Amino acid sequence: MQSVITFIVVLAVLIFVHELGHFLVARACRVRVLTFAIGFGPTVLSRKRGETEYAIKAIPLGGYVKMFGEEAGAPLEPAEKAVAFSHKSVWQRMAIVFAGPLFNMLTAVVIFWAVFMWGVPVLTSKVGEVQADSAAAEAGFQTGDVVQAIDGRPIAEWEQIRATVQDLGGRTLDVTVDRAGAPVTLQVTPRHTTTKNLFGEDIQVWLLGISPDGDFVTQRFGPLKAGVMGIERTYEITRLTALGIVKLIQRTIPSDTIGGPILIAQMAGEQAREGFMNVAVFVALLSVNLGILNLLPIPVLDGGHLVFLGAEAVMGRPVSVRVREVAQQAGLFVLLALMAFAFYNDIMRFFTEG
Numbered sequence: 001m002q003s004v005i006t007f008i009v010v011l012a013v014l015i016f017v018h019e020l021g022h023f024l025v026a027r028a029c030r031v032r033v034l035t036f037a038i039g040f041g042p043t044v045l046s047r048k049r050g051e052t053e054y055a056i057k058a059i060p061l062g063g064y065v066k067m068f069g070e071e072a073g074a075p076l077e078p079a080e081k082a083v084a085f086s087h088k089s090v091w092q093r094m095a096i097v098f099a100g101p102l103f104n105m106l107t108a109v110v111i112f113w114a115v116f117m118w119g120v121p122v123l124t125s126k127v128g129e130v131q132a133d134s135a136a137a138e139a140g141f142q143t144g145d146v147v148q149a150i151d152g153r154p155i156a157e158w159e160q161i162r163a164t165v166q167d168l169g170g171r172t173l174d175v176t177v178d179r180a181g182a183p184v185t186l187q188v189t190p191r192h193t194t195t196k197n198l199f200g201e202d203i204q205v206w207l208l209g210i211s212p213d214g215d216f217v218t219q220r221f222g223p224l225k226a227g228v229m230g231i232e233r234t235y236e237i238t239r240l241t242a243l244g245i246v247k248l249i250q251r252t253i254p255s256d257t258i259g260g261p262i263l264i265a266q267m268a269g270e271q272a273r274e275g276f277m278n279v280a281v282f283v284a285l286l287s288v289n290l291g292i293l294n295l296l297p298i299p300v301l302d303g304g305h306l307v308f309l310g311a312e313a314v315m316g317r318p319v320s321v322r323v324r325e326v327a328q329q330a331g332l333f334v335l336l337a338l339m340a341f342a343f344y345n346d347i348m349r350f351f352t353e354g
Contacts, residue, residue, distance in 0.1 A: 113226050
């Protein structure tokens with residue numbers, strides 16, 4: 001039950017933010033918004049304020065903003081043209097369409113900004129294990145050593161050890177450690193080895209042969225630093241997500257890793273049990289994914305609409321209704337096929353892992 005509730009809340013937040021982007025930019029462009037809906041299907045709750053109906057639907061797997069005059073070619077009065085989506089400039093329409101994914105990205109930035117200010121756990125630079133016959137063992141590393149510097153570069157957390165060793169390559173390094181309160185300098189030459197990256201591909205890395213002790217400290221950052229880090233983290237997740245989609249197409253990543261609502265619900269429940277901070281980061285990750293997926297050039301998604309609008313900007317006239325209809329039907333088929341495949345993976349994963 002916790003997984004289901006968390007899933008619905010998380011999904012509702014992401015959909016609301018996405019549709020809010022479309023809504024606010026449409027209003028800024030003086031487009032009349034007829035409906036702002038969260039979900040699909042029968043209406044559970046609705047209220048009309050001004051020209052807009054705000055509604056919650058029964059099936060919480062999406063949402064939409066219905067704007068006046070979305071279909072070009074319909075006869076309109078001059079006053080109606082002023083508030084019709086189809087009569088706005090192509091750049092205004094592109095801004096309205098792009099606003100949904102953009103708000104998803106901004107949501108991730110804001111969440112990470114808050115998380116970095118609140119405080120994030122990081123591994124200390126304390127050595128937990130020295131692997132036998134490794135470069136570190138030969139250099140004299142011991143369990144309990146706290147790495148303080150590598151070739152004069154200050155070290156405060158475990159990730160800095162990994163990054164610094166990769167950056168300096170395979171040359172012999174002077175590593176300063178704190179051993180029982182006394183500084184000790186060790187000389188170690190990292191060894192070249194092959195390992196797997198996030199996508200299961202072979203990569204070449206330099207290793208010392210040590211693993212962390214598992215001690216964590218909480219790091220907190222000021223508003224400005226946290227904001228910069230929030231942007232950097234969102235960019236990195238965006239880059240990895242986009243790269244992951246490319247790897248799926250290239251079949252570097254197996255297709256059975258694609259998950260649907262069931263997998264998301266399971267993950268949401270797991271994060272909820274770990275605490276609010278984990279849920280917040282999970283929402284940020286999903287928000288980035290939702291933004292990128294909506295930018296895919298599939299006609300029924302925002303990315304497909306942007307393709308049509310981009311073609312209109314180049315040609316100086318809208319893409320024909322017939323072409324759009326055929327493309328949207330094809331896009332809907334592709335989207336439904338992907339959703340069915342994701343559901344299939346979820347079900348098979350449930351039985352195989354159960």
